[in-house]
Amino acid sequence: MNAARRPRASRPAPPRLPGRSHSHAAKAGELAELRARLVEAEDTLRAIRSGAVDAVVVAGKRGPRVFTLEGAGHAYRMLIESMNEGALTLTAKGVILYANQRFARMVGCRLKRVMGSSFRRFLSPEDRKTLRPLLERADKSGSKFQVLLNADDRSQLPVQISIRPLAKSGARSTTFGIVVTDLTEARRNEEMLRTLARRVVQAQEAERGRVALELHDHITQLLCAILVRSQALADQLSTRDGPAKAEAIKLRELLGQTAEEVERISRNLRPSVLDELGLVAVLRDTSTEFADRTGVSLRLACVHLAARLPADTELTLYRILQEALKNVEQHARARHVAVRLTQRGAFVRLVIDDDGIGFDLAHRPARRKGKGGLGLLSMRERATYVGGALEVKSAPGEGTTVRAQIPFPGCPLTHPGL
Numbered sequence: 001m002n003a004a005r006r007p008r009a010s011r012p013a014p015p016r017l018p019g020r021s022h023s024h025a026a027k028a029g030e031l032a033e034l035r036a037r038l039v040e041a042e043d044t045l046r047a048i049r050s051g052a053v054d055a056v057v058v059a060g061k062r063g064p065r066v067f068t069l070e071g072a073g074h075a076y077r078m079l080i081e082s083m084n085e086g087a088l089t090l091t092a093k094g095v096i097l098y099a100n101q102r103f104a105r106m107v108g109c110r111l112k113r114v115m116g117s118s119f120r121r122f123l124s125p126e127d128r129k130t131l132r133p134l135l136e137r138a139d140k141s142g143s144k145f146q147v148l149l150n151a152d153d154r155s156q157l158p159v160q161i162s163i164r165p166l167a168k169s170g171a172r173s174t175t176f177g178i179v180v181t182d183l184t185e186a187r188r189n190e191e192m193l194r195t196l197a198r199r200v201v202q203a204q205e206a207e208r209g210r211v212a213l214e215l216h217d218h219i220t221q222l223l224c225a226i227l228v229r230s231q232a233l234a235d236q237l238s239t240r241d242g243p244a245k246a247e248a249i250k251l252r253e254l255l256g257q258t259a260e261e262v263e264r265i266s267r268n269l270r271p272s273v274l275d276e277l278g279l280v281a282v283l284r285d286t287s288t289e290f291a292d293r294t295g296v297s298l299r300l301a302c303v304h305l306a307a308r309l310p311a312d313t314e315l316t317l318y319r320i321l322q323e324a325l326k327n328v329e330q331h332a333r334a335r336h337v338a339v340r341l342t343q344r345g346a347f348v349r350l351v352i353d354d355d356g357i358g359f360d361l362a363h364r365p366a367r368r369k370g371k372g373g374l375g376l377l378s379m380r381e382r383a384t385y386v387g388g389a390l391e392v393k394s395a396p397g398e399g400t401t402v403r404a405q406i407p408f409p410g411c412p413l414t415h416p417g418l
């Protein structure tokens with residue numbers, strides 16, 4: 001605050017002397033008023049010099065204006081200077097009236113150069129555009145937004161800015177209190193969590209692949225061998241053996257069903273057709289299996305892809321379909337599902353649309369009970385791992401649409417909107 005104590009020297013314009021035409025009483029009145037203002041100005045200057053008041057001079061259309069912050073030496077100064085956040089007060093036009101040392105350190109600039117300058121100078125051109133409407137709209141509850149703060153050494157700092165209007169004092173226009181929170185640590189933690197989650201998914205995929213292989217190579221082979229034996233047993237028993245033959249036939253049927261179920265589980269864990277025949281083949285298999293098993297009609301439309309997508313993109317799209325169909329089966333009570341795989345510019349898009357009961361995205365039942373499911377979350381995370389995005393649209397009674405969009409390798413990464 002000390003840097004603000006010395007106001008920039010600015011000589012106030014000399015007061016206009018009353019004209020000759022004024023009456024004597026009017027002249028005396030104006031003179032008294034001018035004297036009073038002079039005394040007030042002298043008091044303010046004395047207070048600024050003694051440190052009882054902090055001030056900053058801001059150039060305006062009608063000459064320089066002195067903004068003062070009363071209460072130097074008060075406890076609030078200690079509090080604000082010890083804060084881990086940057087703290088500022090701004091005029092409605094974004095001029096910094098006051099900044100704490102922490103903010104000056106954030107932007108790598110000396111405090112006396114920060115005060116009196118424009119806050120916009122520390123923002124990118126896009127963020128500058130958003131600042132003005134935010135200042136205009138900021139009400140008592142305040143508003144928050146995240147920006148990259150431009151430091152003097154050209155580095156950028158991710159921060160959250162919260163704006164709150166301060167009470168108007170007299171005829172002065174509103175000033176704003178701003179708290180700037182450094183998000184570097186939070187971003188680093190988010191990144192670490194994302195990396196960790198990604199590794200969990202990779203480990204989960206590797207484990208699923210291993211179990212699928214075990215099931216396919218060992219359990220299914222064994223079951224097939226038992227199936228053949230039970231068939232032979234049923235064949236050897238004549239019709240005279242009555243109940244024993246019926247039992248052998250029942251056993252063979254049950255074994256057949258068990259082998260199919262094990263095969264289905266193994267395919268869900270890691271479909272070999274995905275590696276061998278590619279995405280379209282696996283989408284077709286999964287859709288057919290879903291419609292046959294659940295009785296829900298499913299229409300699949302796939303674009304012809306000129307080349308195979310990278311293995312992790314194919315796996316991601318397959319897992320998204322799998323998870324979305326699992327939700328249709330468990331929650332939607334749908335009669336029809338439409339699945340579309342399309343290509344749009346440099347992106348492939350997978351859309352799963354059901355005509356079921358839908359749900360309120362903001363108030364999901366499981367979320368309200370504090371134990372939200374993982375399906376939608378994992379779909380979204382998986383899409384972002386491969387540079388894509390996922391959007392869910394739903395409303396009670398209006399069905400659900402899951403839309404994933406993933407970039408084609410080698411093409412520019414601009415999202416054309418989901």
Ligand SMILES: Nc1ncnc2c1ncn2[C@@H]1O[C@H](COP(=O)(O)OP(=O)(O)OP(=O)(O)O)[C@@H](O)[C@H]1O
Nearest residue numbers: 327328331332358359364366373374375376377400
């Ligand atoms: N297609 C859908 N139709 C109706 N409701 C749905 C649909 N998809 C999701 N929901 C709702 O959204 C909630 C969250 O879905 P999500 O897949 O994230 O978790 P879950 O299915 O409850 O559990 P998990 O997927 O972990 O087994 C569901 O509990 C359900 O209420």
Ligand SMILES: [Mg+2]
Nearest residue numbers: 327373375376
């Ligand atoms: Mg689910």
